[in-house]
Ligand SMILES: CC(=O)N[C@H]1[C@@H](OP(=O)(O)OP(=O)(O)OC[C@H]2O[C@@H](n3ccc(=O)[nH]c3=O)[C@H](O)[C@@H]2O)O[C@H](CO)[C@@H](O)[C@@H]1O
């Protein structure tokens with residue numbers, strides 16, 4: 001276990017470059033299993049979730065070559081399907097959520113996959129119905145092994161079909177797409193998730209020879225092909241990291257440029273920060289966030305209180321609500337943060353309340369934040385990072401606070417933010433990593 005010790009009150013200034021997107025990298029790495037030819041992927045972030053996913057592929061025999069930092073070639077020409085069934089492999093899969101996306105490509109190409117309960121953030125129920133129902137509809141059979149607690153999935157060649165997903169699950173959609181690209185006939189997925197992560201996966205698969213149309217919409221049509229070939233791909237900047245940096249710059253910045261953000265793929269994120277009164281200035285593909293000594297939360301046109309809530313893309317990603325909530329603690333005004341998708345992601349507000357923030361946790365999904373308008377500063381304290389996004393939100397709170405803070409369980413932050421302490425220290429933060 002490691003902790004961060006943070007000296008609060010420093011103003012940060014300079015330029016920062018976002019890493020490649022974690023959630024996209026987790027998908028496209030799995031897609032390399034769909035061909036025996038080499039697939040080269042650039043801008044892969046050096047974070048623990050993605051490194052674990054790469055290790056899983058290596059474990060099953062995929063040849064992984066590191067061409068340069070963040071630039072890898074994967075070649076799945078000798079996959080060991082015996083090892084996929086081992087307890088050792090299944091235990092490793094439970095370490096991260098992304099491992100669940102090995103099912104789609106494995107069942108499509110090898111007719112066999114195994115899955116135990118995947119890991120990832122402990123943020124409430126995270127069901128897999130959408131994944132399983134979709135892959136079953138394509139013709140796969142699921143047997144549950146009670147003794148081992150794993151699903152054993154078998155199939156001959158999958159058959160394309162129409163399906164209306166019960167929810168626009170991100171990893172579920174990715175899994176079904178990867179299962180259907182090699183199926184016989186046409187698959188139509190309605191109520192598909194369409195985050196940039198999914199769009200990027202589809203573009204890569206098309207470059208590998210797949211036939212996917214409807215990309216960026218919630219209606220995808222996939223005409224199955226007999227085989228896929230090698231291709232190259234570059235992962236987009238991580239929009240959640242960009243959003244985290246916007247929030248950080250608003251709270252503790254003295255003028256911060258966020259470089260090469262791929263603005264068109266940020267969707268509603270910049271606008272959402274502007275609703276809290278944060279100025280997000282666009283210069284080409286960079287963002288500039290000026291120093292904010294004061295920012296004021298908007299109200300709706302009818303004068304009612306602002307609400308920020310998550311929704312499937314192109315709505316607001318749930319992964320930024322924790323950061324938005326922290327930013328609101330120093331704004332002028334009141335906002336309701338409504339986390340609709342996950343039921344255990346707002347409990348971290350207790351720590352912010354201990355630091356002096358004015359927050360009412362109404363229920364597990366909703367918190368009302370009454371901003372201090374910079375009249376009262378947060379106080380440093382001891383806290384633990386319950387999940388990846390609460391972790392970064394607490395780090396931002398600690399950087400803005402008076403005094404010293406200690407955040408433990410920072411392995412959660414390491415899951416999704418590359419080398420965060422040195423990147424923020426380069427901007428003027430005072431953050432030290434200590435092993436416990
Ligand atoms: C590895 C990865 O890519 N993880 C992301 C992925 O997780 P993941 O793919 O696991 O999340 P899902 O999209 O499946 O669903 C998230 C939760 O939201 C609920 N739900 C989902 C869709 C919907 O329309 N309504 C609804 O309520 C689901 O029941 C579930 O409880 O998408 C989540 C939702 O953007 C993000 O928080 C995660 O960072």
Ligand SMILES: C=C(OP(=O)(O)O)C(=O)O
Nearest residue numbers: 097098120121319388389
């Ligand atoms: C919830 C998240 O990740 P995961 O789905 O990998 O747990 C996240 O990235 O905020």
